[in-house]
Amino acid sequence: MSPGRSPLGRHAVWLLTFATGLVLILHVAGWLAAAVIFWRKATIHAPRLQSAIVIALSMIILDSCNSDRHTRRRVAIAVLVFIAIAFVVVPLPKAFEDHGLSGGPSTAASRQQFEARFSLAQGVVHFHSHLGDVLMGWLDKAFGRSAESPGRAYDTMSRLAGLLFLVELVVAGAWHRWSREVCRYIALVLATPVCLLYFGYWELGYLSVTAGVVPLLALARNRGGVHEQAATLMAGFEQGLHTAGHGFGLTGLAGGALAALCTRGTALRRLIASLTFTSSGVALYLGWIFIYMTVAGLQVVWSRQLGYRPLFEPLVFDRRIANPLFSLEGLGEFGLFSALSGVPLFALAMATTSGARLLPAILYSVPGLLFLIRWWPVSAPYNLDLLLAVFPGQFAALWVLSSSRIKSRAGLVIIVGLHVLLWTTLGSAMFDRVWIEAGQ
């Protein structure tokens, strides 16, 4: 696609940008409501060592982008190796300011609780995170199915997911021949709060996160022929694999299918690109189920209920009060989750970019933007794996911002702010759930 020209009509692009702008206004209103509540109740907490490490390493890659291609590649790979070591050496604490950071420790507290959640030994797999469940079951077995093995399985799973995350960035970097743009993208992605989850976070939602899809789809847009098809297929496979790990990847799958429509050429060619992405994604998302049933004799069950935020009246969901969207508390909570998931980066991309470059980012982000409005996370704010992974559009925004040095610097400043926001939220127990006891 040539710069400045869009595959959709000019009016359609304008309408889409306008509609996304309207949705974004609701998000901005949420941020303002969250700011009011923070001003009244929160105590600022400094980002911890893990945040400092990812931001510091990100700055090193960003500065090295001024050097030649060979040096950029060396610096980026060295930093990725360093961060992989940091994932193991500097684990996240299990609690912060007397609050557990995740539900994992209570799941791993006893074999009974662990096996109720991960029932592979009984021949059962939960659909919402089927591949993640199977891997956890294998790791637990590999560590001897003892009282300590669930914790070791959680630790190992987080580091393995982190390694896959980094390998996908290397693939994207190599495919883009370590251009300045892709190196800036890698730098920004490494700085995002989502990277903290690979420092030994005890949940599985991070399995849905993939930062490799957006650069591959961008490559497919800008090159023709077999490169385009290979990059689209690879992007679909990555997205499907991560969605099999955890179902929250579905927003990325939907976004990727829409963004693939921005390929160069005729309407038929764009449709085929989208179908290529979708079919390869769905193959690696659901293909595993055939193997579970026929080869391993496993049973797949659906055991999850998604919480939806009410619009006007409070609702009791899973013994907890869900504040409505159109109330200060509800709007503020929505705004906080929107900010933590990276929507401010998307807002920055929209404010600083226009035309054809922005269109794929908008299409990739729309499913996540809409889902955030109605999603009510039951265990918030201590289910960071979902809060930080729910908006894959942050990666599309980072790709847009990585097009220039100044925009990527501005993106990094916002990311530093998100780290402060994250630790302040956890430290101040902001928007902690109100439980309803029996008889109340």
Next chain:
Amino acid sequence: MLLGALVSGGPVLVLATWFAAGQWRYAGPEPRAWLMFIGVVALASIIPVPGRVSTWRARRSRLLWWGWAAVAGLVVMT
């Protein structure tokens, strides 16, 4: 001239006084975590990296920036 000297020497002066007054021992975990965060990031900003301007003047300017950020954070947290 005096203002320039204050701006460039200010963070060192404030932080040195803060440490000399024994505040590190009495400060809660937050000011300590903030100084640790700024320390790691400031260190990463001055180490020589290919493509980065690593003159003495550039490093001093970056350190100054992070120094003021450290002071501002301490003021907010304490």
